[in-house]
Amino acid sequence: MYNLNEFPGREVKIGGKNYLYFGGTSYLGLQTNMAFQALYLENMKRYGTGYGASRKSNIKLSVYDEVEHYLAHIVGSEQCMTMSSGYLAGQLIYQFLCKNDHKLFYAPQTHSALSNEMTNKYATILAMITDLKKFPNQEKVILLDSIDFNGQHYPDYHWLTSIPLQHTTLVVDDSHGIGITGINGSGSYRFLQSLNPKNLVVSCSLGKGYGIGAGAIFGSSTMIERLRDTEMYGGSSPAAPAALATIKDAEHIIHEKQLVLQKNLTLFTKNVQLPSLFKFSTGHPTFSFQNEQLTLYLEKNGIIVTNFRYPTSNDAVMSRIVISALHTAEDILTLCDTINRFDPS
Template sequence: MTHLPNRTIDLDGQEYLYFSGTAYLGLPHNPAFQNLIQEGLHQYGSVYGSSRNGNLQLTIYEQAEQKLASWAGADAALTLSSGMLAGQATVRQLMLEGYEFRYSPDVHPAVWHLPQVDIAKETFEHWIENTLAILQTTHQKITLVTNAVDALRGKLYGFEWIKAVPEDREVVLVVDDSHGLGITGTGGCGVWERIPKRKNVRLIVTASLAKAMGLPGGVIFSDPASLHHIRYSAYFGGCSPVAPDHLYAYVHADTLYADAYERLQVNISQFTDSIRDLNLLSFTDNYPVFYSERDELYPFLLERGIFIYSFSYPKPTDKANTRVVLSAWHTAEDIQKLSAACRDFAALYL
């Protein structure tokens, strides 16, 4: 392909409806959002070739971080040039502080402290039970690391179990919200609001901004003290910052984000109402990812002019993951065509 996917793509001269990717709010192809980026480009240029800790500071970073923190409901925010970097800056700081890491199933590599780590081969619920049991006996400094969303299977994780962490144990909870920020929570504000706050649990939420938010960067939400340590680490100081023209667009795009969120919710409702009875796709209400164990759904839909997500992730040796991903850029007619094809598949094979 020689162009960025939109609601449709062109492959070998044939047009397909595109139900893949992670541009949940459809912002990369939103003309008004592109215009804001152009405005930011004229004011700030394409990149800021300096350290955020240098002796010249651009105010757009502080403006965007204050806006992000206020929207998410967090105490403070810190931006970086990718979600991967946000995760790595976080875990590297916690390594310096002497923490051990306990990972939940399918946690994203962005928050691994090593290139390869031991990931729990159990359900998320069993991981919670085992984790709470370990916290009753261990004296290690523990960081619990998890995703906010199982985006591969369209499932949001609950966090009420945090209330069961023993009061005499101080732990850190790191949550990757890359597939939740912008589309879950009140108005898309993400996971922060639904995690119970405990005095003995230090909360750090990391996220990519390159998915729903449409920005080439990442963000860390936490308390000011934790972010201060990350901000003034050598790791952060040596990083190039997120491009300021895109942060300018973010600061001025309140209406665009709100409109896209509402359009996405309409699309989700239309699709879920039409396929809920099929037993073909697993999903969570109001979330745009629909998982299927039937990998043959991919070629079936492809023959009908519909391109969906189906490949191994995060490693090429992993089992293929087949899912339908909705975006704000889809039309009611697009959703109707997808629904009809899914119903055809179910009638033939289920």
């Protein structure tokens, strides 16, 4: 573990040495983008650094409704509601489902934002499908992450397409998809809706694709209004209005970075010669692996990647190469050349 004194960009400095950095979740590199920061600062002057009042207060800021309509239009949902974090957004959905006594089925590795520490997640998709078939006409809820980092979900969701969903609510954490995957960063909502589930609810962090500290929930007008009527929503402080406003104001910057990211991703996939080392979702800029020797080899050759136990110290090591819009073509080719020289035996 290395401690830094500034936000990591395409490079990090450790022990006086510069390393190329292919980790983290700043997929578009917005957090350090000067034009994006300038818009954020202007919005801070207008809206302040934060807003501690309830969204149900008699004094309201119109920017919340404006940005929520904007995000709903991008994603393709009837409505959107924002929260102060993606984790809180997921917990709001989880508590709502628990209070309404829904039968919950958790796909393997579903993010803890949609559960609690006692939640039993299935070890395999097959095991979950087997249990689902025992309740053909009963109302049930399937919870999953859009990006599972093993390539089983996004972009095709093969196993979901084989299940009748007319009695099923889909709850999907699209934190690693919103702003990154789909047309204009729309994520998976439209595709999942095409599977005709009884209900569809998508939650996410806006910190990964959009570079700001906030979360969001997308769904039908009926579902979103029911979630707005909860104590958690009414009692919690909202996301900083300046942050949300910047998403809309920076549309041109975000679109430009989305194009750069896809160009970098294409360059990497065309030039890396050992794709069997990785598990990945086609079109997503993350490449997971479980070879500790590769991590050490990359670091020895001046490249740092994501490598830590997640979400607790008792869990398995998560090793991941992350391509971002910050990287130059030279960075990508250096990474590919280094990986291609690695001997996996």
